[in-house]
Amino acid sequence: MKKLNLPGLFKKKPQPTLGVDLGSHTIKIVEFSQNGDSRQVKKVGRALLPQGAIVDGSIKEHDTVLEALQGLVSDLQPSLKRASTSISGYSVIVKRIHVPYMTEREIEENLIIESEKYVPFEISDVYIDFSILKTYEEDNGGSDIFLVAAKKEIVDQYANLLEGVGLTPSVIDVDAFTLVNAFELAFGKVEEPAVLIDIGASKTNLNVVKKGMPIFIRDMTMGGEQLTEAIQEATGLNREDAEAVKIGGTKDKVLAREIANAVQEMTGLWSNEIKKAISFFKSTAAPDEFPTCVFLSGGTSLMSGMEEFFSNTLGLETRRLNAFTGKKVDKNIDEKYLASVSPQMAIASGLAIRSAE
Numbered sequence: 001m002k003k004l005n006l007p008g009l010f011k012k013k014p015q016p017t018l019g020v021d022l023g024s025h026t027i028k029i030v031e032f033s034q035n036g037d038s039r040q041v042k043k044v045g046r047a048l049l050p051q052g053a054i055v056d057g058s059i060k061e062h063d064t065v066l067e068a069l070q071g072l073v074s075d076l077q078p079s080l081k082r083a084s085t086s087i088s089g090y091s092v093i094v095k096r097i098h099v100p101y102m103t104e105r106e107i108e109e110n111l112i113i114e115s116e117k118y119v120p121f122e123i124s125d126v127y128i129d130f131s132i133l134k135t136y137e138e139d140n141g142g143s144d145i146f147l148v149a150a151k152k153e154i155v156d157q158y159a160n161l162l163e164g165v166g167l168t169p170s171v172i173d174v175d176a177f178t179l180v181n182a183f184e185l186a187f188g189k190v191e192e193p194a195v196l197i198d199i200g201a202s203k204t205n206l207n208v209v210k211k212g213m214p215i216f217i218r219d220m221t222m223g224g225e226q227l228t229e230a231i232q233e234a235t236g237l238n239r240e241d242a243e244a245v246k247i248g249g250t251k252d253k254v255l256a257r258e259i260a261n262a263v264q265e266m267t268g269l270w271s272n273e274i275k276k277a278i279s280f281f282k283s284t285a286a287p288d289e290f291p292t293c294v295f296l297s298g299g300t301s302l303m304s305g306m307e308e309f310f311s312n313t314l315g316l317e318t319r320r321l322n323a324f325t326g327k328k329v330d331k332n333i334d335e336k337y338l339a340s341v342s343p344q345m346a347i348a349s350g351l352a353i354r355s356a357e
């Protein structure tokens with residue numbers, strides 16, 4: 001296997017692999033079966049991880065993660081052995097760069113030289129890959145590419161985990177790119193530019209997508225864990241109880257108000273960060289690249305009121321992303337449950353349609 005592998009991103013017709021999203025809070029797995037062009041959702045599941053098991057995209061407690069992953073795989077009994085997973089965080093660098101006119105082969109050959117300019121790690125410590133975004137035909141104008149460099153140590157950790165539960169690592173991707181796949185899974189190649197925002201537990205991936213291509217990527221260190229901490233601070237509850245009321249709410253009116261205030265304050269900060277990122281993107285983008293709508297995903301997007309909140313604060317129509325939209329669903333999966341967890345499953349769904357070499 002080519003270790004860091006973005007083959008399905010723009011080129012090949014994707015074939016299903018088992019999508020395994022190793023989040024810092026929840027492991028998610030999605031499996032589709034494919035019949036011609038029609039896909040069926042076969043397996044969907046999630047398992048919680050204890051705090052500290054995965055931090056900043058690095059697996060700190062291998063055995064704990066392995067056990068949780070093994071448990072989930074045993075419960076789901078997926079048919080596919082080939083699996084895809086994705087990484088993000090400090091150990092992955094994704095840079096949009098311009099290279100002079102070259103064939104794809106020549107870009108590949110020059111990748112190390114290009115990478116040395118942009119990658120703040122020893123080149124021998126990283127796997128490098130690229131995807132061509134745009135080729136300027138006129139005057140041998142060169143190409144815009146996404147250069148991706150990921151620490152070998154981290155990619156190998158993720159691959160080892162999959163192997164540890166009897167899966168064959170097929171594609172190791174980057175979280176932000178898989179979101180584009182999830183979006184395409186739901187809506188096809190949409191002309192209108194959209195902002196995809198995946199709010200997890202410890203990080204948020206923001207992506208502007210146009211015609212099935214990511215045109216801007218930004219990772220931010222904000223997520224549901226901050227909400228839990230803010231609720232703890234505001235209410236004096238312990239972590240477990242704060243997490244429970246964050247998700248399940250409370251009948252206690254005073255407590256509910258304290259929680260709402262804490263959440264509003266934190267999400268206000270997030271919204272400012274997101275606005276800044278979108279403004280920055282717009283300052284460098286062509287007007288036909290300006291996004292007109294937002295799709296939310298990640299576990300934290302399940303919180304009630306999130307769509308309205310971002311719609312109001314960002315001034316853009318905002319919806320949750322359901323990558324299972326219009327898909328057939330296996331009879332053993334409860335469709336209501338599926339709809340309720342679909343935004344959290346976005347990255348796993350995008351991974352599940354990765355093509356395998």
Ligand SMILES: Nc1ncnc2c1ncn2[C@@H]1O[C@H](COP(=O)(O)OP(=O)(O)OP(=O)(O)O)[C@@H](O)[C@H]1O
Nearest residue numbers: 023024025026200201202203224298299300302303
């Ligand atoms: N119904 C809900 N309401 C509010 N928050 C929720 C809900 N369900 C899950 N969460 C929160 O979503 C987060 C988990 O989401 P997700 O699975 O997307 O994160 P992750 O992928 O594990 O984390 P990361 O991508 O940041 O490493 C947790 O903070 C959890 O508390």
Ligand SMILES: [Mg+2]
Nearest residue numbers: 023024200201
């Ligand atoms: Mg995540």
